[in-house]
Amino acid sequence: MSKKSYVIKMRDSMFNHIVINDFASIVKGRRSVRNYDETIKISKEEISEIISEASLAPSSANMQPWRVVVVDTPEGKEKLRPLVRFNTLQNDTSSAMLLIIFGDTQSYLYVKEIYNIAVEQGKMPAKVRDSQLETILSMYPTLPKEIKVEVAKVDSSIFTMQLMLVAHAHGYDTNPTGSNSLIKAAAA
Numbered sequence: 253m254s255k256k257s258y259v260i261k262m263r264d265s266m267f268n269h270i271v272i273n274d275f276a277s278i279v280k281g282r283r284s285v286r287n288y289d290e291t292i293k294i295s296k297e298e299i300s301e302i303i304s305e306a307s308l309a310p311s312s313a314n315m316q317p318w319r320v321v322v323v324d325t326p327e328g329k330e331k332l333r334p335l336v337r338f339n340t341l342q343n344d345t346s347s348a349m350l351l352i353i354f355g356d357t358q359s360y361l362y363v364k365e366i367y368n369i370a371v372e373q374g375k376m377p378a379k380v381r382d383s384q385l386e387t388i389l390s391m392y393p394t395l396p397k398e399i400k401v402e403v404a405k406v407d408s409s410i411f412t413m414q415l416m417l418v419a420h421a422h423g424y425d426t427n428p429t430g431s432n433s434l435i436k437a438a439a440a
């Protein structure tokens with residue numbers, strides 16, 4: 253499926269599984285939980301919805317540089333285990349581990365596609381797209397690596413926060429963990 257048809261499909265199937273729709277309860281209720289009810293299995297469809305809803309988060313030039321790897325099989329979690337050594341309880345008991353890659357420093361490669369979708373959906377005039385693309389594509393590729401990493405980290409952190417709030421609105425608990433070894437995990 254192309255990114256375009258995926259985006260359209262996911263936008264059609266958002267907010268179908270929300271169980272808490274009260275802002276204060278969502279913000280107050282989100283707490284880091286380390287030990288989960290192993291009988292709960294979140295469907296792939298709902299995980300996709302949670303990621304799509306979290307992806308409504310703002311990002312620099314709307315480039316959405318976060319990349320998410322979902323690990324929800326016993327085999328995948330077994331591979332992950334040695335890389336999350338202080339957080340094995342979460343790995344073993346959770347329905348899914350979401351590895352959020354902080355983030356794609358070449359996300360400008362997708363910016364045309366993202367802006368074309370915005371124009372097709374009537375959310376951005378074609379003229380604005382063209383001038384924005386000119387600015388973005390002449391600037392971002394030339395930025396030093398450290399700045400690209402910084403931009404991707406900020407955007408991915410905002411996405412991660414939104415993801416945890418969205419998951420809570422779906423009735424699920426989460427626990428953010430940060431680890432350099434997860435970079436290796438994503439490739440495992």
Ligand SMILES: Cc1cc2nc3c(=O)[nH]c(=O)nc-3n(C[C@H](O)[C@H](O)[C@H](O)COP(=O)(O)O)c2cc1C
Nearest residue numbers: 282283284285286338339342426427428429430431
């Ligand atoms: C970047 C980051 C890394 C974290 N790493 C871990 C971790 O490795 N293990 C863990 O159990 N909690 C981790 N936490 C969760 C914090 O301990 C938790 O957010 C904090 O104690 C506040 O509790 P709350 O999330 O319930 O409000 C991390 C949180 C953040 C933001």
